[in-house]
Amino acid sequence: MATIVLGAAVAGIVLAFVLAAVAVLLPPPRFERILRALAAFGTGPEMRRDTGSALQSRLRSLVIAGLDRLAELLTPAADRERLSRLLDYAGNPAAWPLARVMRARPFGAVVGAGVGAFFAYGWTEDTDSVLIGIPAGLVAGFLLPQLLVYNAGIKRQEKITYSLPDVMDAMVIGVEAGLGLDSAMDQVASATTGPMADELNRVLQEMRLGVARTEALRSLASRTTVRDLKRLMTALIQAGELGISVAGILREHAADQRMRRRQRAEEMAQKVPVKLLFPVMFCMFPAIFIVVVGPAVITLSKAF
Structure with missing residues (x-):
């Protein structure tokens, strides 16, 4: 030593x-x-x-x-x-x-x-x-x-994935109320907290520094691994390039995000019995067997 x-x-x-x-x-x-x-x-x-x-x-x-x-x-x-x-x-x-x-x-x-x-x-x-x-x-x-x-x-x-449906609903409300996409993102970023709000703030800051909206949205898509957010950024970029209104796009994506969140919750609920199987098998069943079978084993051992 x-x-x-x-x-x-x-x-x-x-x-x-x-x-x-x-x-x-x-x-x-x-x-x-x-x-x-x-x-x-x-x-x-x-x-x-x-x-x-x-x-x-x-x-x-x-x-x-x-x-x-x-x-x-x-x-x-x-x-x-x-x-x-x-x-x-x-x-x-x-x-x-x-x-x-x-x-x-x-x-x-x-x-x-x-x-x-x-x-x-x-x-x-x-x-x-x-x-x-x-x-x-x-x-x-x-x-x-x-x-x-x-x-x-x-x-x-993961936090971005969980907060994306709520952010999408807030952006839909802002756009349908008459705000532009930039103003809606500003309102959502100032009214919410978390990683998604930070990403929206960064996009707005890049746009204030002179970066085009398309490039700022592409940068946001490259900084995330959430596929739903990547699809949303692609749709917004194409809408800006083709001159399509973003209200309908945001509405469809918000409805899709709500459905996906419900599906994720159902999937997690279906995984619970499988995850509980091994703790029940190795922790509860031995104690139950001891309580149920233990007295019979003791009685048989005394009898023989």
Whole structure:
């Protein structure tokens, strides 16, 4: 055990020195260079920093730059695009941008390797099992941030699926009341909360920035995995290109969404008996058999 702990400590120290060397040798990031150039012209209190805070900020920026460079080396372009798409499905959370997710992967790999080695030795108390636990923990820690983003995306898309019929009904009411499509989306986005309202707000913001409605709707269709929402965006794009009124399209899609929601509820209700079969079989039936058959078994054992 002492040999394993010593080896892990040496590996951690070597890795720390390697990361520190990489961070020191790398040039400062572009954002830091821009801040320095602006600081030369600023005299406000936000530009005045003491030596300790400036040194701390410099070290932090160096470490972050080193981790960013390491993450770029470990993440090819195709994997980066996949992570960006998963973040789109998850709603692009402000706390976890693409750079931070990429930065968390090598850190998670190092932590996962240590955890894998610890549990492999603690489970088997064999030094050879550590050689299996380290690669397994390394791969698991490297893939953990991507799995978390993927899980967040699935949950968000499920919320969009559940809230889409209500959003469609609200949009139909707004359009039939005389509002345009943009005004109806604005009213629905301001009156509701959730992922669907966030997506509508993003579409409206893109249109305010000068993006055409067709491109904004196509972007919304590419940021979701909900087929019903993709079909709706395709219908709205075709209606805008052909000059067709969107009121009838929204009405038909709203009726279709209500029917699909009812079908999903019926499907989930039909799955309940199958899901209850195994808990009943393995949890309730043994207790029932003990209560019913137990006294008879005891009586027969005494008789024979």
